[in-house]
Amino acid sequence: MKQIGSLMNLGVIQNYKKYLPVNKNTPIITMGEGQTPLIKSTNIINSINCSNLYFKFEGCNPTGSFKDRGMVFAIAKALETKSKIIACASTGNTSASAAAYGARFGLKTIVIVPNGKIASGKLAQAIAYGAKIISIDGNFDQGLSIIRELSDDNNVTIVNSINPFRIEGQKTAAFEIIDELGDSPDSLFIPVGNAGNITAYWKGFTEYLKYEKSSKLPILMGYQAEGAAPLVKGEPIEKPETIASAIRIGNPASWESAIAARNESGGLIDSVTDDEILSAYEMLASQEGIFCEPASAASLAGLIKTNLINPQSIKDKTIVCVVTGSGLKEPELAEKQFNSKPINIKPELETVKEAIMNL
Numbered sequence: 001m002k003q004i005g006s007l008m009n010l011g012v013i014q015n016y017k018k019y020l021p022v023n024k025n026t027p028i029i030t031m032g033e034g035q036t037p038l039i040k041s042t043n044i045i046n047s048i049n050c051s052n053l054y055f056k057f058e059g060c061n062p063t064g065s066f067k068d069r070g071m072v073f074a075i076a077k078a079l080e081t082k083s084k085i086i087a088c089a090s091t092g093n094t095s096a097s098a099a100a101y102g103a104r105f106g107l108k109t110i111v112i113v114p115n116g117k118i119a120s121g122k123l124a125q126a127i128a129y130g131a132k133i134i135s136i137d138g139n140f141d142q143g144l145s146i147i148r149e150l151s152d153d154n155n156v157t158i159v160n161s162i163n164p165f166r167i168e169g170q171k172t173a174a175f176e177i178i179d180e181l182g183d184s185p186d187s188l189f190i191p192v193g194n195a196g197n198i199t200a201y202w203k204g205f206t207e208y209l210k211y212e213k214s215s216k217l218p219i220l221m222g223y224q225a226e227g228a229a230p231l232v233k234g235e236p237i238e239k240p241e242t243i244a245s246a247i248r249i250g251n252p253a254s255w256e257s258a259i260a261a262r263n264e265s266g267g268l269i270d271s272v273t274d275d276e277i278l279s280a281y282e283m284l285a286s287q288e289g290i291f292c293e294p295a296s297a298a299s300l301a302g303l304i305k306t307n308l309i310n311p312q313s314i315k316d317k318t319i320v321c322v323v324t325g326s327g328l329k330e331p332e333l334a335e336k337q338f339n340s341k342p343i344n345i346k347p348e349l350e351t352v353k354e355a356i357m358n359l
């Protein structure tokens, strides 16, 4: 494909193939994932003790979450090995992403989701893209263990983040941050569920340091929801509970690599309450114009918590909060959570004027 000016996004495989395990048989496919905006904070920065705050808004990916970065590469590798079927367990976004890329690149897609525990927009996506959807009366962890057993069948490619190519694709988010800032930030705050993404960022940051694209490594600050915080508790949680469905996970697949990322970066994996998550979710939308899903706000909730308990640790620092997915995935939550509500009146100028005066 011809590049038109510099405005066209060629996707994460083309943009970073030098740093990915791409060979001559790997198809360079894309749906325009990656190159998501790194948005500088204009308002929240005023209440936080750091000097440069950015939000990496991954909700701008083609299916509305960062999962597309890893999915495009997992799909490219599935095509390379002539696989015909892809499968995953999902809290929602992985299934939306797999279904979209599967539809576009001619792979049959099977997704296992927890019945009643997936945001309406994510389910709508999987339906629209035409995936085979299996809804189980169980949670994500149970779905993933079924998927692990399915992977014994050679015809099925698992596209959960236990697929190493998912991690490879997702590490490009760290590359983009460094490419844009000119160096690594001092700290990266990130939501943690199955822990693939924190693993991927750490891989990206360490590789770019090795290639001398950056001069330092960031401190990684990972945040789980309090009712689903196995990495903080140090043991799996059998019945994880949180409003942030994308991180409602009790036994993360990338447990060890998440702990390694924490330890090697001198960082922390902590938890935030659902109230703290919802408060950060509201702040991002109403103060920065960034409408994300609740799980995505765990990073800012973690930064606010850090600002309260250890302000010195972020003073004068450059900080990036990863905002993992779009708020449009779960519109009914916004209707419940935010104060601003539509007022219903007659279609007459005088009545509208009166209503505006009373706002």
Ligand SMILES: *Cc1c(COP(=O)(O)O)cnc(C)c1O
Pocket (backbone or CB within 6 Å): 065, 066, 067, 093, 094, 161, 191, 192, 193, 194, 195, 196, 197, 198, 246, 247, 293, 295, 296, 324, 325, 326
């Ligand atoms: C998948 C997901 C997460 C959690 O990422 P992990 O790699 O599972 O830790 C967080 N937020 C959103 C919106 C997600 O889709």
